[in-house]
Amino acid sequence: MIMPTASEPIRHHHAHPIDFESVREVPDSHAWPDLHDHPTASAQGAAVPVIDLSATATNVLEQLARACESWGAFQVTGHGVPTGLLRRVEAAARGLFALPTNRKLEAARPDDGVSGYGRARISCFFPKLMWSEGFTIAGSPLDHARTLWPDDDPLAFWYVHDARVPTPHVLHHLPRPSNAAEKPCCDTSCSDVIEEYKEEMKQLARKLMRMMLVSLGLTVAEAEGKTGWIGPSEEAGGMSAVLQFNSYPVCPDPDRAMGMAAHTDSTLLTLLFQSNTSGLQVLQVVGDNGRDRTARWVTVPPMPGALIVNVGDLFQILSNGRYRSVVHRAVVSRTSHRVSVAYMCGPPAASKVEPIGKLVGPGCGPVYRPVTWPEYLSVKGKLFDKALASVMRTEVSLERI
Numbered sequence: 001m002i003m004p005t006a007s008e009p010i011r012h013h014h015a016h017p018i019d020f021e022s023v024r025e026v027p028d029s030h031a032w033p034d035l036h037d038h039p040t041a042s043a044q045g046a047a048v049p050v051i052d053l054s055a056t057a058t059n060v061l062e063q064l065a066r067a068c069e070s071w072g073a074f075q076v077t078g079h080g081v082p083t084g085l086l087r088r089v090e091a092a093a094r095g096l097f098a099l100p101t102n103r104k105l106e107a108a109r110p111d112d113g114v115s116g117y118g119r120a121r122i123s124c125f126f127p128k129l130m131w132s133e134g135f136t137i138a139g140s141p142l143d144h145a146r147t148l149w150p151d152d153d154p155l156a157f158w159y160v161h162d163a164r165v166p167t168p169h170v171l172h173h174l175p176r177p178s179n180a181a182e183k184p185c186c187d188t189s190c191s192d193v194i195e196e197y198k199e200e201m202k203q204l205a206r207k208l209m210r211m212m213l214v215s216l217g218l219t220v221a222e223a224e225g226k227t228g229w230i231g232p233s234e235e236a237g238g239m240s241a242v243l244q245f246n247s248y249p250v251c252p253d254p255d256r257a258m259g260m261a262a263h264t265d266s267t268l269l270t271l272l273f274q275s276n277t278s279g280l281q282v283l284q285v286v287g288d289n290g291r292d293r294t295a296r297w298v299t300v301p302p303m304p305g306a307l308i309v310n311v312g313d314l315f316q317i318l319s320n321g322r323y324r325s326v327v328h329r330a331v332v333s334r335t336s337h338r339v340s341v342a343y344m345c346g347p348p349a350a351s352k353v354e355p356i357g358k359l360v361g362p363g364c365g366p367v368y369r370p371v372t373w374p375e376y377l378s379v380k381g382k383l384f385d386k387a388l389a390s391v392m393r394t395e396v397s398l399e400r401i
């Protein structure tokens with residue numbers, strides 16, 4: 001068994017997040033007994049592939065296919081997203097989490113909503129709380145700006161001179177630190193930065209979707225026609241997406257705390273920016289004798305300017321199980337406050353996702369039944385790691401997956 005077992009969702013009693021900054025030890029509510037459920041691979045071991053999208057002459061499609069089949073995740077470079085934008089979005093993320101708790105709670109995610117501040121949705125499947133906070137932005141960031149940034153001030157953050165890498169540290173509501181550069185480094189508002197980032201991610205996600213479908217053997221026309229969401233005209237409404245900001249404060253005892261518990265994303269694909277701080281681990285299955293699987297956690301090392309791509313559950317459905325969604329988690333650090341930004345990309349809400357006809361053959365019928373993204377999210381919200389199995393066609397044996 002690779003994933004933690006889903007049980008009935010738990011209602012955690014702590015309405016407010018703990019004050020991560022001031023605690024000196026990990027409280028029992030946040031102490032995880034099973035952080036070492038699988039060994040962690042050494043840095044010298046196999047690594048999640050790095051694919052340079054700008055290398056047109058090389059076998060990028062083959063690399064993609066291999067990465068998706070064997071890992072369900074890869075890093076991309078040469079993606080064309082400007083480094084300056086990545087720095088600004090990191091600053092926006094740090095700024096969001098640096099807001100006073102009462103301001104963050106004003107933007108708390110309602111029980112029945114998607115957007116807002118709070119714990120990861122999957123928290124309810126675990127008896128312990130995670131060492132993280134999150135902001136989910138569905139729809140336009142401008143809708144959130146009124147609560148989070150009443151004046152939507154310019155992103156006046158400062159580069160601190162003595163940091164190893166220039167780090168955007170402080171936002172407009174805090175004073176300029178004494179060792180900061182004379183002038184704030186940017187004058188765009190947070191919502192503008194987020195809007196710009198979403199647009200860049202959308203273009204990249206469409207490009208990757210197209211390439212991944214072609215790497216499965218579809219022609220470009222088939223890839224665009226089959227799904228209808230990635231074509232140039234976006235007639236069918238284009239893809240939809242949710243932006244997830246994660247914050248993992250420094251932790252006094254990282255061996256006992258979990259940043260984000262093991263999960264797969266309920267997306268077609270996720271584009272993750274992890275800034276320059278390590279924390280993401282993917283589960284690599286190393287041995288599978290049919291009954292037992294052996295696996296190990298592999299750290300995805302931060303690479304300047306790179307983005308991580310996770311295959312999500314819906315892509316597993318679309319590819320009829322050829323590309324598998326990756327189990328991943330985030331661990332925390334004693335010294336670095338890590339933030340990450342995930343662009344979680346799915347089909348338009350009304351579109352059914354089902355195994356592509358060309359990938360279904362006489363020897364291999366469709367493994368999954370058609371589902372929309374909202375339907376699947378609702379199943380995931382109830383069954384967590386059993387969600388994919390529950391949308392398999394009944395005639396397909398569970399052994400197949």
Ligand SMILES: C=C1C[C@]23C[C@@]1(O)CC[C@H]2[C@@]12CCC[C@@](C)(C(=O)O1)[C@H]2[C@@H]3C(=O)O
Binds near residue numbers: 265
């Ligand atoms: C679209 C979505 C995917 C997500 C659930 C959500 O409705 C909005 C938040 C997303 C997120 C982000 C952090 C990890 C994750 C597992 C979670 O708890 O909330 C994902 C959800 C998912 O992929 O299932």
Ligand SMILES: O=C(O)CCC(=O)C(=O)O
Binds near residue numbers: 274328339340
């Ligand atoms: O912070 C990370 O590295 C992982 C975040 C993640 O898995 C998510 O937002 O779905």
Ligand SMILES: [Fe+2]
Binds near residue numbers: 265
């Ligand atoms: Fe994730």
